[in-house]
Amino acid sequence: MMKDELRQSKVLVIGCGRMGGAIIKGWCNGLVAPDNITIVDPTPFPDLVSGVKQVSGPEEITDDFFDVVMLAVKPQIFPKIMSLYAPFISEKTLILSIMAGVETQAIEAMTDSKQAVIRVMPNTPALVGAGVMVCFANAVATPQNEALCDTLFSPLGSVHWVHDESDMHAVTAISGSGPAYLFYFAECMVAAAKNTLKDEVLAAKLAKETLYGAALLMQQEAREPMALRQEVTSPNGTTQAALEVLMSDGVLDALANNALQAASKRSLELSALEPA
Ligand SMILES: NC(=O)c1ccc[n+]([C@@H]2O[C@H](COP(=O)([O-])OP(=O)(O)OC[C@H]3O[C@@H](n4cnc5c(N)ncnc54)[C@H](OP(=O)(O)O)[C@@H]3O)[C@@H](O)[C@H]2O)c1
Structure with a gap:
């Protein structure tokens, strides 16, 4: 048309x-x-x-x-x-x-x-x-x-x-529910920022604006997240110190995997409740 x-x-x-x-x-x-x-x-x-x-x-x-x-x-x-x-x-x-x-x-x-x-x-x-x-x-x-x-x-x-x-179940888990995962990460980062910087209003702004800017950069540069991460991680620098904590024992990888599996399983259960 x-x-x-x-x-x-x-x-x-x-x-x-x-x-x-x-x-x-x-x-x-x-x-x-x-x-x-x-x-x-x-x-x-x-x-x-x-x-x-x-x-x-x-x-x-x-x-x-x-x-x-x-x-x-x-x-x-x-x-x-x-x-x-x-x-x-x-x-x-x-x-x-x-x-x-x-x-x-x-x-x-x-x-x-x-x-x-x-x-x-x-x-x-x-x-x-x-x-x-x-x-x-x-x-x-x-x-x-x-x-x-x-x-x-x-x-x-x-x-x-x-x-x-x-495949719509996996899609629901990735992009349908996905914005909430970033919002939760933002919540955690805002809370942590407020523990680190005395000016809590500024701390929250810095955390949220940083997530927005990083997402925009990932979109506009069209490069893999890993490449962008490696580029900003200098050996023995501050970013590496934080990432060593975030990446320890692959906990976050396992959580991300389990979270997406749980959402996909729930989507399947919910669709089974619909009349055929
Ligand atoms: N929001 C999301 O992120 C998202 C993402 C993916 C898919 N979806 C899907 O999009 C659909 C809508 O979601 P939404 O977030 O826009 O929900 P929503 O804001 O609750 O919108 C649904 C609308 O339907 C109206 N409605 C209720 N009964 C109706 C009837 N008999 N005839 C006509 N309209 C009626 C509701 O009015 P009342 O408020 O007066 O009941 C409401 O305005 C859902 O099926 C959801 O699964 C949403």
Whole structure:
């Protein structure tokens, strides 16, 4: 679908909270005409782009069908609403789902026809345009559907694809939950900084700004983290003294490994709770 066609596409977004709202803002920035977007959410969205229609349930929808339907409700809401939106979905509709753990098979069951479904796992840095989106397309989705998904999600950050749906569990553990791991490391570093420097406000700022700068450097230089670490570690210097503590006995490596395994296992357990 060309960008001109996309602007004219009718889009329905079911659930407009933190993530759905951020995605719509990205789309309204020249990709889709706001007048063509309808959102369904019982709570009025505080920062609605002018022209976007908000309704509180399917009975208030004025269009007959939509080119794109995005599911952005919490996974536990999905079974309660899935049958309500089937009348707005045609064979040509692309269903996008950002719901964690809900498999394409459960989403396909929304309609009788063979339906193109693409699951997208975003993460919260998408709120500032630095997200990581990982997508999985079902067998019905065409290369055009995939290209459309790339176009729709690239304003929110980088877009990647997996070709085996079971990989979405590992993806959830790495990029979906990943921002929280850095936030926890930041918490620890802020607490330690406050123990080291008398000015606690400055200590917290230095810790947070350093993590931000280091992440930016890693992104812009496109080099492996190990190379960047080695470059700033002079023999017998201060960085080496700290790293010897952080790297002792490979404790952090083991913790990172166990943490990702635990998240991936939990994602598998949660998806098993969804109706097939
Ligand atoms: N946030 C993340 O980091 C993240 C990352 C990856 C994937 N996801 C997925 O993204 C989805 C949305 O997450 P979120 O963080 O944006 O959650 P959220 O802020 O709670 O948004 C969900 C929205 O759906 C609304 N809603 C509830 N019942 C509804 C219904 N029957 N019809 C239409 N809308 C309804 C909620 O309204 P009320 O508040 O009034 O209930 C809320 O505004 C979830 O499935 C989650 O798994 C989120």
